[in-house]
Amino acid sequence: MKVLGSLEGGRVIPLKTIRRRYILIELVKSSMHIDAKHIVSELKRSLLRLYGEYGLSLADIHPIEYGSSYLVISCDHRMLQQVRSAIAYLDRIGGIDVLLCVSSVSGTLKKLRMRMRFT
Amino acid sequence: MKRYVDLHVKPRSEEDVHDILETALKLGYKAIGLVIDSIYSQLVEEYNGLKILKRIDVDAKLDDLRKYRVRLSRKYDIVSAICRDSSDIRRALKCGFNIICFKGLPSTPKITDFSLIKYSEAYLELDLCDLLSFNEDERIMVFRSIARIFRYASRKDAKLILASGAVDSYKLRAPLDLASMVLPAGVTWFEALTAAVYNPSIFFSYMIRKSMGYVSEGVRIVRRW
Numbered sequence: 001m002k003v004l005g006s007l008e009g010g011r012v013i014p015l016k017t018i019r020r021r022y023i024l025i026e027l028v029k030s031s032m033h034i035d036a037k038h039i040v041s042e043l044k045r046s047l048l049r050l051y052g053e054y055g056l057s058l059a060d061i062h063p064i065e066y067g068s069s070y071l072v073i074s075c076d077h078r079m080l081q082q083v084r085s086a087i088a089y090l091d092r093i094g095g096i097d098v099l100l101c102v103s104s105v106s107g108t109l110k111k112l113r114m115r116m117r118f119t
Numbered sequence: 120m121k122r123y124v125d126l127h128v129k130p131r132s133e134e135d136v137h138d139i140l141e142t143a144l145k146l147g148y149k150a151i152g153l154v155i156d157s158i159y160s161q162l163v164e165e166y167n168g169l170k171i172l173k174r175i176d177v178d179a180k181l182d183d184l185r186k187y188r189v190r191l192s193r194k195y196d197i198v199s200a201i202c203r204d205s206s207d208i209r210r211a212l213k214c215g216f217n218i219i220c221f222k223g224l225p226s227t228p229k230i231t232d233f234s235l236i237k238y239s240e241a242y243l244e245l246d247l248c249d250l251l252s253f254n255e256d257e258r259i260m261v262f263r264s265i266a267r268i269f270r271y272a273s274r275k276d277a278k279l280i281l282a283s284g285a286v287d288s289y290k291l292r293a294p295l296d297l298a299s300m301v302l303p304a305g306v307t308w309f310e311a312l313t314a315a316v317y318n319p320s321i322f323f324s325y326m327i328r329k330s331m332g333y334v335s336e337g338v339r340i341v342r343r344w
Binding site for chain 2: 028029031049050051081082084085087088089091097098099101102
């Protein structure tokens with residue numbers, strides 16, 4: 001997101017303050033088939049439990065892409081480790097045992113998709 | 120290149136062993152410390168490139184603890200002491216254990232124990248598997264205790280190890296995810312990474328050197344009789 005930066009010589013320089021991180025979450029194992037949409041809602045609940053409403057609002061999680069065994073979400077770069085820990089604490093979603101792991105983290109979707117192609 | 124080590128995994132059955140090994144390979148581990156009894160003694164040393172370290176946990180409250188350690192260290196790669204309080208830690212350190220597995224959460228060892236751990240060059244290990252099963256109130260207490268343990272360890276320069284302590288493959292975590300599990304306790308990312316990734320790797324490389332006859336700096340076993 002671009003916001004107005006400092007004034008330099010009468011010219012406003014745009015400054016990128018909010019940077020996003022794109023996280024590739026891999027569904028390593030699950031006892032039954034699970035919808036990726038449930039994972040996002042459960043992830044938000046886990047983040048809320050661990051870091052509260054303030055943490056959840058700072059993380060600003062958005063689902064980007066779904067697949068049968070993967071999910072791409074975006075979050076604020078300052079909350080990356082916290083989101084990672086919320087993912088690590090997910091072991092059951094709707095009574096189904098799951099094992100999720102963060103496969104890759106990138107600053108751009110292009111690079112993440114490139115990595116997805118190689119893995 | 121795979122460089123991660125999980126030193127404590129304790130499967131409940133033989134089926135779990137296979138599942139855990141498969142999942143550990145997927146998560147990028149190069150070695151895994153498996154708690155095994157005589158039932159799985161036929162277990163191979165390596166599984167599709169994943170090194171298996173045979174491990175046994177000994178209760179620190181047992182009599183003749185030193186004798187147990189010496190006897191078991193001939194058969195197992197890792198012999199750890201399960202400690203629940205300060206007195207257990209002191210006993211285990213006196214008997215020469217390298218890995219002190221602390222199971223007394225949410226209580227915390229005394230700060231003086233961390234000095235002893237540092238001088239005996241041992242590692243204090245925390246299992247994070249239990250964190251997944253705790254309810255919110257218990258988890259808050261455990262986080263407080265983990266924060267205190269990390270604070271004491273950094274003050275006294277003692278080495279910590281984070282292990283999954285997984286009983287089945289669903290409880291296993293990827294190395295960096297394992298490190299991130301202690302972040303809600305207020306631990307820094309660097310401290311968590313050191314405990315979950317660097318210290319287990321250092322311990323693993325020490326074990327490899329030891330198997331090749333290394334004793335300590337400048338001392339090496341050249342012949343046995």
